[in-house]
Amino acid sequence: MIKSLFVSLLLLGLLPAEEPTDFIQVDEDEGRARLQTSITTYEKEDLAITLIGAVHIGDEGYYQKLNETFRDYEVVLFELIGGEKAAQFLNGQGQPEKPVDGRPAEGLRDIYGSFARSMQLSEQVHHIDYTADNFVHADLTLAEYDDVMDGKEDEILAFAFEANAKNSEITGDAFGGVDMGLLMRAILSGDSSGLKLQMMKNMDTGDEAAAAIAGDNIIIGERNEKCFLILDEQIKAGKTNIGIFYGAAHFPEMEERLLTRGFEKTTHRWLTAWDVEKPE
Secondary structure, eight states: OHHHHHHHHHTOOOOOSSSOOOSEEEEEOSSEEEEEEEEEEEEETTEEEEEEEEOSEEOHHHHHHHHHHHTTSSEEEEOOTTGGGGGGGBOTTSSBSSOOOOHHHHTTHHHHHHHHHHTTOEEGGGTSOTTOTTEEEOSOOHHHHHHHTTTOTTHHHHHHHHHHHHHHHHHTSTTTTOOHHHHHHHHHHTOHHHHHHHHHHHHTTHHHHHHHHOTTOHHHHHHHHHHHHHHHHHHHTTOOEEEEEEEGGGHHHHHHHHHHTTOEEEEEEEEEEEEEEOOO
């Protein structure tokens, strides 16, 4: 249960179309399995909007590639509740010293850190350069979060439980396709590769599950609304090549907004977040 809730939360923080777009996938062959996130571009006249997906723990090289990718855009709108205070948490290398999500992430930091260590992965917040000149905060401030969540503090866990249930419905399996025996063996033996391989099975359909229940959920709807307010401000300011760096579960609703506005999907490619060797 803890593992399934973590997967749902990991994908927070991907689209109704003519042919539904996958924003997270597992690509595998006989020897390796790769968890991948998408970079999808939509165009309308002289405007290009690119949805850049992410998972919050991954291979360090994955985040280095993302940092390189961000340079291709005039502006990158980034997801981070309370991220308006990012500059207050910098170390000597110009990277965030610790998560700056504020209250909503306080209970998740230990979870992310624990899973990152057990799977020998890195945390996004320690490797993405949130101080890049073209980065613009496009998420709820701490004050806005407190306002919309007033009296609804349990909604994050409620969303995770519901997403987990939907994922089980999609896969036809109570554990989302995960072999719980192998999962427990990997945890008890400290087998980071085995743990990642089992986690991937659940995450492969996690975006679909989150999208199916998103609706007016505050975690998705309110934050997407804020992001698109900032997007409109950047378009009015003359920016024509804009990236949106957000968690995969936000993208189905974002794409629907773009398609409704007359944008068309033009490119779709993948970045590998986890690259795992399968046991012989």
